[in-house]
Amino acid sequence: MNSIEILDKDSITAVKLLPAAIEITSQERRMIKDAAVHLHRKYGSYENRDFIRHVHQLASYFLPERILNIAADFASDFSKDQYGALIFKGLMDIDQEEIGITPSNWQSADSSKFNLYGFACALVHGALPSKPVQYYSQRKGGGLIHAIIPDEKMRETQTGSGSATDLYVHTEDAFLKHQADFLSFMYIRNEEQVPSTLYSIRSHESIGENFKPLFERIYKIPKDANLETDTNEEETLDSVLYGNFRLPFMRFDAAEQLFNPDIQQSEEAHHCLSEFWEEARHLIYSNFTPQAGDVILVNNHLCAHGRSAFRAGVRNIDGVEHQCQRRIMLRMMSKVSLIDMRAHTLTDDPFFVIEEHLGKNFQQLQNV
């Protein structure tokens, strides 16, 4: 599989639009922590549906006004100047000692250690406003927050548990009609100093004009490496760009749509995707290295994300390799409307999404 080309300095300067970075003040950080502690006492867990149902009101009540305003502007700004990703620097202080040694994989992580951070992330989504949800297609649901931890057994895979290969830029769950609207990535630790990778559809000039065929429903959008694909699903086609013609949204997964050897796009689709990728790959931004407590908030219709290859548990300082704790990141996904995707959620839990592939649900959960 090809690797993402690492950008040189000249191509970085060609990327005009950048994600906005917001430095959280110590006073704001204190307010957020106090809110999380209070909500933890009241609701026990961020999974508590009473908390999630009230998350918008609670965000308005508890979050600093500046963050509320930034979040509200971000949620409905689809303009040419909106990158589609925000970086909140130092949103929370992370108690590294309390987190302890990084577990060997997400399955063995003690999620109670992430409880306060889960409340903080949920409030940020609540401020957009957008509702935290879980996807059966990801970890069979697995809760509203997923710990992303490098797993030795999965190191070569194109998944959050991988590490040894570049994770190609992708919009999350590109293979779903009701993919998350917003994502947050909270960094608990990133001692290896792995840069995050972001790519915005707004970084292209005249995308609608130059890439008209991407609006056509001629592309295979296979499920990602976490899931098995059956051959019928490969025949379902959709567009890469949608929404407004001049300032479109995108569903795009370079690894699955372009480089998955099992997926044969039609000649026309492959040609259009290749031309698009030829421009897109030069617009990838990977100059930000998140630190513990940082949060990247992403509009999943405007901005794709990925990561460079790294060696889990190894930090390079001035050419010397040191052992370190492996990286931990918390991902939360949210939807603006529970109503729009009601045909794809559990009967008794509208926060649990059961879409399997482009409008089709997981059969076994259809009538649950």
Ligand SMILES: [Fe+2]
């Ligand atoms: Fe992802």
